[in-house]
Amino acid sequence: MSEESPRTEDPDVAEARNGDDAAFNRLVEPLRQELHAHCYRMLGSAHDADDALQDALLRAWRGLARFEGRSSMRTWLYTVATRTCLDTAAARGKRALPMDLGPSSERAVLEQVPVTEVAWLGPYPDGNLGPAGPDVRYEQREAVELAFVAALQHLPGNQRAALLLFDVLGFSAAEIASMMDTSAAAVNSALQRARAIVAEKVPTPSRQRTPRKLEDARIREIAADFASALDRGDADALVALLTEDVTWSMPPLAHWYRGIEAVTDFAVEVPIGRCPSWRNEVVTANGQPAIACYLGESADAVHHAWSINVLSLRDGKVNEITSFLDPDLFARFGLPPTKP
Numbered sequence: 157m158s159e160e161s162p163r164t165e166d167p168d169v170a171e172a173r174n175g176d177d178a179a180f181n182r183l184v185e186p187l188r189q190e191l192h193a194h195c196y197r198m199l200g201s202a203h204d205a206d207d208a209l210q211d212a213l214l215r216a217w218r219g220l221a222r223f224e225g226r227s228s229m230r231t232w233l234y235t236v237a238t239r240t241c242l243d244t245a246a247a248r249g250k251r252a253l254p255m256d257l258g259p260s261s262e263r264a265v266l267e268q269v270p271v272t273e274v275a276w277l278g279p280y281p282d283g284n285l286g287p288a289g290p291d292v293r294y295e296q297r298e299a300v301e302l303a304f305v306a307a308l309q310h311l312p313g314n315q316r317a318a319l320l321l322f323d324v325l326g327f328s329a330a331e332i333a334s335m336m337d338t339s340a341a342a343v344n345s346a347l348q349r350a351r352a353i354v355a356e357k358v359p360t361p362s363r364q365r366t367p368r369k370l371e372d373a374r375i376r377e378i379a380a381d382f383a384s385a386l387d388r389g390d391a392d393a394l395v396a397l398l399t400e401d402v403t404w405s406m407p408p409l410a411h412w413y414r415g416i417e418a419v420t421d422f423a424v425e426v427p428i429g430r431c432p433s434w435r436n437e438v439v440t441a442n443g444q445p446a447i448a449c450y451l452g453e454s455a456d457a458v459h460h461a462w463s464i465n466v467l468s469l470r471d472g473k474v475n476e477i478t479s480f481l482d483p484d485l486f487a488r489f490g491l492p493p494t495k496p
Contacts, residue, residue, distance in 0.1 A: 201277070211244075219236070234327070242313045261411045270408040274407075277302070279302070318332055386436060401414070432455075441466045448464055452495075
């Protein structure tokens, strides 16, 4: 998606330089969602992406006099957003999932306390993720899948930025060098190292490409079957949907489970055995099927928002469950806080 030579300047650019915030908003609005997705990929948190994008747009507005039109407005905004995210990531550090902290547990661990000192990776609601060029390595939905975003957290900031700008967004090495104030050779070197690390962390084919082979209706059916089994407390039906090497993690809880025996023990002991009543809704997150779970004290009680559960699929079965235990996430997904 290499930028073309700039044409006659957009009148909104001139007006924005003169302090017209409405003109600036017209320039930004078509790019806002894809810039937000970029910030999420860089930072691993939709909340951090909110703050970073707001800060980046403020920086762009204040620095618009320096925009000389040698590149497109899109390139300019990605430059500012990327540098803002690099500053944020350097100050805050990387985000993690439970498997980044320690080995899996073989049996259900009860009475866990949330680990608040860890910056946890968060889910991302699906939306308009922006255009993809013909030469990019990743589809736009694939580029927000949990496995990929989690892998990015293992990269130094410059490698993370180079990989996203080149392989996801389609900027050239020369453009990225200008954006990051470095050389094309340094960009290519960062790309090579970043790709090697991501290849170790993300299975091939990726989790996202397996769902592509399934019809959307079948994907939703698998998610609905998962939700229904949990609703009914049917452990056998739930386990039948899982692969032998399935994992289940629940940030901000540190313990996680790997393998059908450990996951079955956890499912029977905790969500089925100790949670009185569930009401669930099928949604999507990170380009993957997901379940929004509401928990109630009884079947006829009000059910309160509990978790967003992102499912990864392989060969038509669930091979990874990531349950984000945070009721505040529901508003971001356009969901109510309770179900009657």
